[in-house]
Amino acid sequence: MWKSVLRLAFIACAIAVTAPAWPQSSRPIRVIVPFPPGGAADVLARVLGKQIGDTANQTIVVDNRPGAGASIAYDLAARSAPDGATLVIASNSVVINPLLKRVNYDPVTSYEPICNLVSSPMIFVVNSASSYQTIGDLIAAAHAKPGALTIGSLGPGTTLDIAIAQFKRVTNSDMIYVPFAGGAPTVNALLGRQIEAALVNYSEAVEQIKAGRLRALATASGRRIKPLPDLPTVAESGYPGFDSEVWLGLLAPAQTPAEDIAQLSALFTAALKAPEAVQKLVAVGLYPLDQCGKDFANFIRAKHDEYERIIREANIKLQ
Numbered sequence: 001m002w003k004s005v006l007r008l009a010f011i012a013c014a015i016a017v018t019a020p021a022w023p024q025s026s027r028p029i030r031v032i033v034p035f036p037p038g039g040a041a042d043v044l045a046r047v048l049g050k051q052i053g054d055t056a057n058q059t060i061v062v063d064n065r066p067g068a069g070a071s072i073a074y075d076l077a078a079r080s081a082p083d084g085a086t087l088v089i090a091s092n093s094v095v096i097n098p099l100l101k102r103v104n105y106d107p108v109t110s111y112e113p114i115c116n117l118v119s120s121p122m123i124f125v126v127n128s129a130s131s132y133q134t135i136g137d138l139i140a141a142a143h144a145k146p147g148a149l150t151i152g153s154l155g156p157g158t159t160l161d162i163a164i165a166q167f168k169r170v171t172n173s174d175m176i177y178v179p180f181a182g183g184a185p186t187v188n189a190l191l192g193r194q195i196e197a198a199l200v201n202y203s204e205a206v207e208q209i210k211a212g213r214l215r216a217l218a219t220a221s222g223r224r225i226k227p228l229p230d231l232p233t234v235a236e237s238g239y240p241g242f243d244s245e246v247w248l249g250l251l252a253p254a255q256t257p258a259e260d261i262a263q264l265s266a267l268f269t270a271a272l273k274a275p276e277a278v279q280k281l282v283a284v285g286l287y288p289l290d291q292c293g294k295d296f297a298n299f300i301r302a303k304h305d306e307y308e309r310i311i312r313e314a315n316i317k318l319q
Helices: 002-018 040-056 068-079 093-100 135-144 159-171 183-191 202-210 258-273 275-283 293-313
Strands: 029-033 060-064 086-091 111-120 122-127 150-154 176-180 197-201 214-219 246-253 287-292
Touching: 029 040, 029 068, 040 060, 040 086, 040 111, 040 246, 040 258, 040 275, 068 086, 068 093, 068 246, 086 093, 086 111, 093 159, 093 293, 111 258, 111 293, 122 135, 122 159, 122 183, 122 202, 135 214, 150 159, 150 183, 159 176, 159 197, 159 293, 176 183, 183 197, 183 202, 183 214, 197 202, 202 214, 246 258, 258 275, 258 287, 275 287, 287 293
Parallel strands: 029 060, 029 086, 150 176, 150 197
Antiparallel strands: 086 246, 111 246, 111 287, 122 197, 122 214
């Protein structure tokens, strides 16, 4: 009996270690999400928020603040008190926006990076009735008829728009970019044969791929993705200069104390490692990362320089 009691006590201690409590657990933590409910960033915030609430007795309040290409949320977070009580889920757009339009924040100096939480792969897809079997087929068709092939994706100034500009430059292809308001309209247009190809988030196309209505040609990221292990990357297909994927991380306002950043990092990474949270995230195409503190800060600086170069080379103008 006593052995059973001791075993249970040990397990309880182990759980407490993996789910650290926020020092002021009576104070809710607001996580600003720059996008509407139901999207990847919102799902991430709510899954981790529930996990943290269940295991660390810490209330996480998800505050959706969409608009202005996510700049409203980023600006709000940058102006919030640096006390660890207000955070923001940031994606590629936190770096891209200042390069394309006037905003009231700086991606490098306005925040304290906590952790890069998940990545979401993007894939090139065509209608299953298309004659294109590989990404090489698609590129060859674009070379054969410059300015004729249509490729759809999310609207101007977004991560996917920048990725298509980079893809066209790396492959020396002249394609007609067709912008859409979201991933679902892009997929619907592809299903209706209104466009010939598309670049979308994996999570937006997975069900149609499983149903055999869409065919995946390549993944845009620099590594293959687990659900489609036989799907090559664009780089593996002969274009090593191409690598693009969506990432979602957590930022605090600049000058948030280092001890608060450390506590928040431990809190969210513990939630991110919980098997039940991982299962929910992977199911929607969100793959946990392990990049915090200085590593995440260096990643943001590197992405800023990378996007600045891509935008300049693609001659994308300030909006």
